[in-house]
Amino acid sequence: MHLKIALLAGDGIGPEVIEQAVKVSKAVAKKYNHNIEWTHALMGASAINSVGHPYPKETHEICLKSDAVLFGAIGDPKFDNDPSAKIRPEQGLLEMRKKLGLFANVRPTFTFPSLLDKSPLKRERIEGTDLIFLRELTGGIYFGDRGRKDNGNTAFDTCTYSRNEIKRLAIKGFEIAMKRSKKLCCVDKANVLESSRLWRETVQDLEKSYPKVDVSYEFVDAVAMRLVQWPNSYDVLITENLFGDILTDEASVISGSMGLMPSASLGLKNALYEPIHGSFPEAAGLGIANPLGTILSAAMMFEMSFNMKKEGEEIRNAVNWSLKEGKVTQDLTEKGSKGLSTSEVGDYLAGLIK
């Protein structure tokens, strides 16, 4: 099959981890006789530096024409520390999500048997954790009205959701739940927020169409707590944009390293795959970044965008093997031992697949 993939390396460690995902994808493509056409495009701070915009028009065109987008990371401290900066890398990411209509952000959290003792949580608490967050990605407070009043002394951000926005996300959640353990948790703050009450109402209406799915409704503060107490008591969780942002960072450390978790952002026509970690600017260029989150994002891409289950499985098996054999970057080695470089991990995995 001929696959067109847009490559947005982005900032910080983005280019290094993307390079490894490309190596691994090429190895899989070769083995299964696929032909991949890669197109690089600018994104984030690096795009601001070269063309003055974090999500240039050309990048958008390239994404629209691709079968999938593989993305590294975004962000640069130069902008974080300047609250008056008019153009920020993150605006590019939000613009891309909105313009490509990527409303459903799939963020799994799972543990690797060989890494159970790397987690900050006790082994017996996390064993068997395998959950999926479905985060709404193009609405809510991220995209609502915001501004200043009273001569700049009061600021506001508004959270707005329509029934349709909630419904399309929730339907995806029910569909994923049907393929798994048929357990769905709707995360909200319906004891306080009107938008959350509409979430609850909408999900309750949908329950009738999915009688086999067991739905629970939980407040976001309680979920934040139970997530670190009994993460393996959850399966599929659906939630709005900001709650999902926060909870998925919290959940990501359960596996032992934030560098491990992949994600998919799905729209009606387009899809983007990226690790959930940030641009880790302190590590850029040092060859110490863990590429596994990006490589596992490529696995999700094969499975979800191209419906190539074997190819995805091939990548996952290689990753599991590398973890078991200790062929890992420094963040996952025993204290004092050096570990492989970012690029050596990529080479090792590509070699295994071959």
Ligand code: IPM
């Ligand atoms: C994420 C990131 C982004 C978000 C930032 C970079 C805008 O934290 O993908 O979770 O808040 O959505």
Ligand code: MN
């Ligand atoms: Mn985030």
